[in-house]
Amino acid sequence: MRGRTALLTCLALSAMGLSACGGGGDSKGDSKTVTIWSSIDQPVQDGLKKSLVAKLTADGSDIKINWQKVENINQLIITKIQAGDAPDIALVPQPGVVQQMNKLGAIKPLDDTLDMTALKASMVPGSLDAGTVDNKLLGLLVSANVKGLVFYPKKAFEAAGYQAPTDIAGLEKLTEQIKSDGETPWCMGIESDTATGWPATDWFETLIMKYHGVDAYNKWVKHDLPFDSDEVKQAADEFSKLLFTKGNTLGGQKAIASTNFGTAGTPMFDAKGPKCWLYNQGSFITGFFPKAVTKDLDANVGVFGFPAVTAGGDNPVEGGGDMLTMLNDSDNVKTVVKAMATTDIGNDAAAGSSFISPHKDFDVSHYPNALTKQVAQVAYDSTAFLFDGSDQMPAEVGTGSFWKEMTAWISGQQDIDKALKNIDSSWPSS
Known part of the structure; x- marks a missing residue:
């Protein structure tokens, strides 16, 4: 459901130890730390972060990940953008929010950072469309859900x-x-x-x-x-x-x-x-x-x-999910974005959560049971994945x-x- 009042958002942030109506994270000034915000289920977030950190470590990167679970990111991210205090990356669940972020001039296109040819071949047909505005990819589906x-x-x-x-x-x-x-x-x-x-x-x-x-x-x-x-x-x-x-x-x-x-x-x-x-x-x-x-x-x-x-x-x-948006295009942030766009970023998340990969070439053996595999296959076999x-x-x-x-x-x-x-x-x- 869309939004709560700004006051409730601030109170929720205070309860989590974040700066209620100010900073998005103390590490923002550290160029080696990339801050990510999302409202996805904790097991999904934990799994994605585990795979991300492992990828960065394997590549010899010294980038640190500050991934914070926040309440009602749809409203919070707009508030923080307007306050000039947004994270480096935000995972948002609604295409309309991506468009709002774009109108505020806060979002960076992903086209020049990612291999779009490889991405189009990997992703479920249509899944890139919801995050595309004026022929630019602004939101990349990372975690999906399936309806119908x-x-x-x-x-x-x-x-x-x-x-x-x-x-x-x-x-x-x-x-x-x-x-x-x-x-x-x-x-x-x-x-x-x-x-x-x-x-x-x-x-x-x-x-x-x-x-x-x-x-x-x-x-x-x-x-x-x-x-x-x-x-x-x-x-x-x-x-x-x-x-x-x-x-x-x-x-x-x-x-x-x-x-x-x-x-x-x-x-x-x-x-x-x-x-x-x-x-x-x-x-x-x-x-x-x-x-x-x-x-x-x-x-x-x-x-x-x-x-x-x-x-x-x-x-x-029909489906939905959480789309990665890039609000800072530093080299370190781009490195993280590239890692999160890979097919196997969901390997750890899939094993112990409701995670569904939007990559049709995802190794389904990582899903915890046959039912989840069947659900994912409905999306992979579709002719188009359309957002709610x-x-x-x-x-x-x-x-x-x-x-x-x-x-x-x-x-x-x-x-x-x-x-x-x-x-x-x-x-x-x-």
């Missing part, structure tokens, strides 16, 4: 003879097959406290990119394609067909808005047998599954990527009206036409 993943109770799924579909028509058939067997196909919940509604936005983003491809998706994200368009309405139709049809979703349509996204998938693993069988979510959701399930993910959980419209056809995937659309939209829409109007529609308070028109009306004029 359909999880299922592996043992029961296989015992029932179900197969992962290869196209959307096959997903519809699987839904009907499960229901004809007397079961409830879908788990679904969009409740998330003040962020209620966001899981529905992920569904729309996935459906729009699957049906209409990269260009239409990017136009929609920029509002060059309005919400009240045939393309978005088609996504709404498929969403309602899969989830609103009687008997398709646990608790029915009305239960979706009041069911918490974190526990919505739990009924798949009920001791008496699955109460629902399919749950479309992001790669992080396994952390919300019951402990008895997560003790052996490979045995208990299956996954497939939300399928393409046509088997073997265009198949973009709502995270790229203005806050008034992406974390405002889009959430609100989806919730109102799903809960039956208004029809989809009204919801989509309301979102269009909320888009800021500038």
